Amino acid sequence: MATHTTRMLIIGSGPGGLSAAIYGARAGMNPIVVQGLQPGGQLTITTDVENYPGFREVIQGPWLMQEMQAQAEHVGTRMMWDTIVSVDLAGPVFRAVGDGGDIYEGETLVIATGAQAQWLGVPGEQELSGKGVSACATCDGFFYRGKKVVVIGGGNTAVEEALYLTNHSDDVTLIHRRDSLRAEKILQDRLFAHPKVSVLWNKRVERFLENTANGELRGLALIDTQTGAESEIATDGAFVAIGHAPATALFKGKLDMDAAGYLLVEPGTPRTKIPGVFACGDVMDHVYRQAVTAAGTGCMAALDAERYLAAKEFAGKAASEAALG
Incomplete structure (x- = not known):
């Protein structure tokens, strides 16, 4: 067990955390990045990236x-x-404890723990991830231009994904396990009015089907939630849109969060309610969730951390001079 100290401690190593590290290091803050369970974040399980x-x-x-x-x-x-595994945000030095007992201390803290897409957990889903199955239409929709695609879900995210995919596909099907959507009415109105979108009601995805000739997705096996009848739908791409789960359990009761668990920050900034503690990337962004936006907020967090330290040092120096008369 050891204690590691730094001017800027970063928890998380996706685009947000690493961008904060790059800017923080260049500002002379000697940052430490604690990489977490998934070093590199969600991009490490993403194959083709065409929009960075x-x-x-x-x-x-x-x-x-x-x-x-x-x-x-x-x-x-x-x-x-x-x-x-635990954090102490009481300050003025912020402390984090690793699962092996090591202690990390930072004069500033950047939280970049990210969020994970929620999956259905049915056969074929993970096996065909990147081979026709995705959780991000904005990321991967371009690869299905002119092809048939389906979106699974019934909330705002699912409807928004389906509408976005109409930019690339003339055949978009939304699959929902109930007979009504949870999405906002204005989004539902747009969806139902769109000529490229159809809806399959009361259908649960039983499994994702593989084309054994090329190892890619060929369709979905469905179960009718009212009758139990089995059916299949052919598709080139399937987008799972049932929500995301931010990795914020460490900060419950310590930082403000919204109803979904995303960290709340001062609008337009990465600043949390605790001076010196910043949040960047998907852990505080439930709208865009892109690598480039995560990197942008990571940059913002590092710049704000440097300014916070400079202001704190100036105030400390002024107080010392005043005490000396």
């Missing part, structure tokens, strides 16, 4: 995160292979 700025060709998600980590280390970031 700066790359004309399709790149691979794991490769992008490896490059971000290498850049962060190159400018002075310390990467720690550990998982945080």
Whole structure:
């Protein structure tokens, strides 16, 4: 067991956390990044990435995160292979404890623990992830231009995903296990009025079906939730849109959250209610959830952390001078 100290402690190693690390290191804050259970975040389980700025060709998600980590280390970031199990935000130094007992102390804290898409948990789902099954239409919809796609879910996210996919597909089917949607009425009105969208009611996805010839998705096996009847629907792409779960359990009772568990920040900033504690990326963003927006808020968190420390040091120096007369 050891104690590691830094001017900027970052929990989480996705695009938000690593961007904060890059900016923090360049500002001389010698950041420590505690990588967590999924080093690199959700992009490490994403194959083709075509919408991250700066790359004309399709790149691979794991490769992008490896490059971000290498850049962060190159400018002075310390990467720690550990998982945080408890935090103390009382200050003025913020403390986190790893599952092996190591203690991490930071004058500032950047929370970049992210969020995970919720999955159905049925056969074929994970096996066909990236091979026709996705949880992000904005990320992967482009790859299904002119193809048949389905969206699974009934809330705002599902309806928004279905409407977005009409930019790429003329055949979009929304599959919902009930006979009415939970989405806001204005979104429902847009969905029902769209000529490219159809809805399958009272259908539960039983499993995702593989095309054994190429190892990709060929369709879904469905169960009628009222009659129990079995059916299949052919599709090229299936988008699971039943919500996301932010990784915020560590901060319950310590930081403000919304009803879904996302950390609340001052609008337009990464600042939480505790001075010196910042949140960036998907842990505080339930709207956009993109790598580039996570990276942007990571940059903001590092800049605000540097300004916080500078103001604190200036105030401390002024107080010392005043005490000396």
